[in-house]
Amino acid sequence: MTERPNGHRPTLEDVARRAGVSKSTVSRVINGEPQVRTAVAERIRQAIAELGYLPNQAARSLVTRRSNAVAVVVTEPQHRLFVDPYFDCQLRGIRNELVRQGAQPVLLFIEEPNDYPRVRHFLGGGHVDGALLFSLRTDDPLPATVDHMGLPAVFGGRPAVASGHGYAYVDADNRGGAREAVRHLVSRGRRRIGTTTGPLNQASAIDSLDGYRDVLLEASAHLIAEGDFTRQGGAEATAALLDRCPDLDAIFAASDLMACGALHMLRARGQRAPEDVAVVGFDDLPTVAETTDPPLTTVHQGIEDMRRLMARLLFQRTSGRPTTGDSAPPLDSVITPTRLVVRQSA
Amino acid sequence: MTERPNGHRPTLEDVARRAGVSKSTVSRVINGEPQVRTAVAERIRQAIAELGYLPNQAARSLVTRRSNAVAVVVTEPQHRLFVDPYFDCQLRGIRNELVRQGAQPVLLFIEEPNDYPRVRHFLGGGHVDGALLFSLRTDDPLPATVDHMGLPAVFGGRPAVASGHGYAYVDADNRGGAREAVRHLVSRGRRRIGTTTGPLNQASAIDSLDGYRDVLLEASAHLIAEGDFTRQGGAEATAALLDRCPDLDAIFAASDLMACGALHMLRARGQRAPEDVAVVGFDDLPTVAETTDPPLTTVHQGIEDMRRLMARLLFQRTSGRPTTGDSAPPLDSVITPTRLVVRQSA
């Protein structure tokens, strides 16, 4: 263990004493302020090293009102997360940007209702300068919570209570993307086009379905099967569709994973893709869309870039400004465009 | 937004004023101390609710020296993590136990060397009461770091510098488990037994290999292929083994995922399992071992329980005792037993 003058972790004061200067000077060196004589700065750095001194962040953020950490809150059963390449992609984008800003990303999971109060205290307690939040259900209390406590936050995907509030979100044009996907199917002569949706308590799933309906104005409810964005859920929803409409000739799946599940189910049912049933996915995850058999025609949304953008928006709202909830910050949400990538499945 | 007396987040003082009492009394109510008259307590709770007050954790931990948060540090490229059911299992165990203790789990990734200083500052800054660390390479600086700053920590897997330090670890009996696996193969009449190992800069991989060697005293180096615990790595290592020893009749893989990769590669090479080549895995991950074809014979290590145990050990070292680095805490590492689960692959 390190030498501890008294038995505690060394403090600024210990360093100051050891270097024969005042606390302020030490503080200046630590915070990289230039106006300290090089010789003195060197002496201080030495003392810091000898003592193994590490600034107490609690004390620091008590006065600066900053922590240099950003929470990444994922409202999703962990077990889903750890098997879905979509999240990997999201987190990579976020991490890269956050680290570039010098912020420490701190990942929090919400798996059950019990978790909310704890997370709320964590977020409200000044542990982080801001939060990036994902996968919210339409009835999620988190948007109201962060708004209420004035914590800078950016959502991945449009939150249910979208406007009039002090937070921003970044979302892909799910509706437009869905429209394009379905139009593509129509243009290829498909007439019985079903869709397997995400959980309909999530805005993105709803938006996607709306896009589908925009094109297929009078699509019967039989052609719509709710899923959950997973492979398994996609397979099951596809089975339901097939049972209800044996003459189905196309499926628009709300995620690549679901499209992948659809492909499997089709094969199991003896249907060929795209000959008998064409399939279009959504996401364009490289590890999925390019490796299915046949490769997926899908709607591309630059996930990694979107997430990077979220981190940038957050930075803009946290930087400079301490955690005071002053005059309403600019509401600068972004809807990013999507584009259809045609491969072999449709 | 909430009402903010001045434009800041409400403080204890604001609550006290509103309830017409002193800060101390409010503090008592917040911390659930009993000796406050019910009427007063009620009035205070009301004021708290009206103000939307949330305690400032920085201020609090500045005096209590506790944060009620525990860091879970994973030294692993995130992209590996998000595709490996092993991690899911680990995290579930940890989370459950931590939450039970009322601690907020906070996940940190280390993906590249640059991340170390930042994480070090985070850990040393008092943001967390302790840390649970995983997947350490033998040359990882983290054990020394946390030891040096006196942060209570428990490692998942034996760290390289094992003894004489103030930290504990929990590890499965990798060596014993490997021995049992290989003995099983021998008892089934297998004679050309190869092994696909984990990365040999990780203690668990080394221990496993040692167990293999314990049984096969003079195993030639040709029978050992280094992998990385992944499916892909397992397939590649298996291919290498097959190339070097065409008459191979058994493989001991250091993880279920690698065993799974082995099964695939064997099939691709026209070898039957277990008839031509028997395969034994390690981990006994339900989602993997039970679903391969054929189902895996593998070494069971109760991962979830092990991780829960880690969290308990940590609790024992953090609770009560503030972050002072006082007299060396009990070094109470645990090696948990393993057992062979025989299914069809060997």
Place this chain on the structure above:
DNA sequence: TTGAAAGCGCTAACAC
């Protein structure tokens, strides 16, 4: 049962 006062370790004016 409640209040007053001190202080946790740090930064930020402000003097010198």
Place this chain on the structure above:
DNA sequence: GTGTTAGCGCTTTCAA
């Protein structure tokens, strides 16, 4: 350039 001083928002003796 460097030191002094006054808090940041809380908990915690100690008195009342």
